[in-house]
Amino acid sequence: MQVSKQIKTIQPPPITEVKSWLAGRTYPAEKPLVDLCQAVPSYSPPAELIQYLKSSLDNPLTFKYSSDEGLAEVRGAVCDWYQRHYQSAPVPEQLCLTIGASQAFWLAISSLCQPDDEVIVQLPAYFDHPMGLQALGIKPIFAPFDPENAGQPSLDTISQLITKKTKAILLVTPSNPTGAVISPAQISAFFELAQSHNISLILDETYNAFIGTTPHQLFNRPDWPNNFIQIASFGKTFALTGLRCGVLVANDEFIQQALKIQDSMVVCQPRPAQLALEFGCRYLDDWVAKNTATMKQRHDRFKADFTAEETDFDLISSGSFFAWVKHPWENLTGRQAAKRLVEDANLICLPGEAFGPGLEPYLRLSFGNIIATQIPEAVKRFHQI
Numbered sequence: 275m276q277v278s279k280q281i282k283t284i285q286p287p288p289i290t291e292v293k294s295w296l297a298g299r300t301y302p303a304e305k306p307l308v309d310l311c312q313a314v315p316s317y318s319p320p321a322e323l324i325q326y327l328k329s330s331l332d333n334p335l336t337f338k339y340s341s342d343e344g345l346a347e348v349r350g351a352v353c354d355w356y357q358r359h360y361q362s363a364p365v366p367e368q369l370c371l372t373i374g375a376s377q378a379f380w381l382a383i384s385s386l387c388q389p390d391d392e393v394i395v396q397l398p399a400y401f402d403h404p405m406g407l408q409a410l411g412i413k414p415i416f417a418p419f420d421p422e423n424a425g426q427p428s429l430d431t432i433s434q435l436i437t438k439k440t441k442a443i444l445l446v447t448p449s450n451p452t453g454a455v456i457s458p459a460q461i462s463a464f465f466e467l468a469q470s471h472n473i474s475l476i477l478d479e480t481y482n483a484f485i486g487t488t489p490h491q492l493f494n495r496p497d498w499p500n501n502f503i504q505i506a507s508f509g510k511t512f513a514l515t516g517l518r519c520g521v522l523v524a525n526d527e528f529i530q531q532a533l534k535i536q537d538s539m540v541v542c543q544p545r546p547a548q549l550a551l552e553f554g555c556r557y558l559d560d561w562v563a564k565n566t567a568t569m570k571q572r573h574d575r576f577k578a579d580f581t582a583e584e585t586d587f588d589l590i591s592s593g594s595f596f597a598w599v600k601h602p603w604e605n606l607t608g609r610q611a612a613k614r615l616v617e618d619a620n621l622i623c624l625p626g627e628a629f630g631p632g633l634e635p636y637l638r639l640s641f642g643n644i645i646a647t648q649i650p651e652a653v654k655r656f657h658q659i
């Protein structure tokens with residue numbers, strides 16, 4: 275069977291690879307597996323949302339296509355959500371509902387770029403971004419990771435990477451994998467940099483419910499639609515990762531172009547996902563606020579425990595769901611270090627190099643997956659190995 279050479283050069287899906295290391299392993303009751311691998315909220319959506327979805331199954335419309343961009347009332351509810359959370363909002367014509375933030379990214383990139391174009395990607399990068407770019411023949415130009423900056427992108431470094439082929443600067447805030455949050459002032463500066471080169475700033479804000487501070491104010495600027503594209507996921511916000519609730523936010527003309535790809539790719543976000551998204555945006559602000567506070571407590575606890583004792587692992591950066599640590603084994607890659615943690619500590623996490631070239635000394639720990647009472651045990655495994 276022939277497979278494209280381009281696809282063969284892309285790394286395998288990291289979570290699938292790492293989870294395959296668990297095959298056939300068993301764990302004693304006194305040392306169960308600690309799963310710091312995938313970024314999935316440890317809690318379920320609230321009962322009222324589940325009840326609402328159950329009742330929607332009696333309506334035959336639930337099983338039918340919607341318009342490509344998604345139902346008007348759902349996009350309206352999402353815009354109202356933005357108004358409450360960002361104090362400014364796009365209009366429904368500037369939204370396309372997608373199969374997770376993942377598909378929003380593909381729509382954005384394939385509507386914006388052609389093969390051989392360049393997109394500047396900050397390291398460490400959310401692995402699906404370079405994988406998607408490479409699959410489309412678009413070149414990721416990596417802005418290097420500087421441990422001194424704890425995962426913050428540098429305006430100077432990125433501005434020097436812009437060439438005639440650059441179509442976009444891609445940033446993720448809060449970052450997966452470092453948890454670093456880019457300040458609203460920095461985001462405005464990156465927007466203005468993109469504007470001055472007539473390219474786009476693409477911001478992936480999948481974890482925006484877990485910032486805990488004021489988000490950026492770009493939607494307040496009348497000129498945002500010319501150079502800003504936002505990738506959003508309500509999967510983490512409403513604990514609906516399996517329903518695939520993403521949104522692409524962009525200039526309305528850009529959305530019209532993206533709908534050509536939407537139609538040929540998926541037609542529309544499935545209606546059950548749209549219904550859940552609308553319900554969440556209309557009724558779940560308090561529930562989300564409670565979980566944001568829980569996640570902050572987990573982070574504070576994790577950070578305090580991790581740094582309380584001398585350990586050979588360095589906490590480089592942390593926030594929202596994630597901690598980015600340097601492992602102590604200079605002669606091991608991140609993959610080898612992560613395997614050692616599976617074998618010797620019954621703990622699973624992701625190797626640094628999954629997040630881009632040159633990141634073998636690092637590991638990503640997703641503490642958002644575990645509840646607060648599991649944190650001391652998880653941290654102990656690093657202190658004891």
Ligand SMILES: Cc1ncc(COP(=O)(O)O)c(C=O)c1O
Binds near residue numbers: 313375480515
């Ligand atoms: C930074 C980032 N973007 C996008 C995604 C994909 O989100 P979704 O599940 O909505 O496709 C993830 C998922 O972990 C992520 O961490």
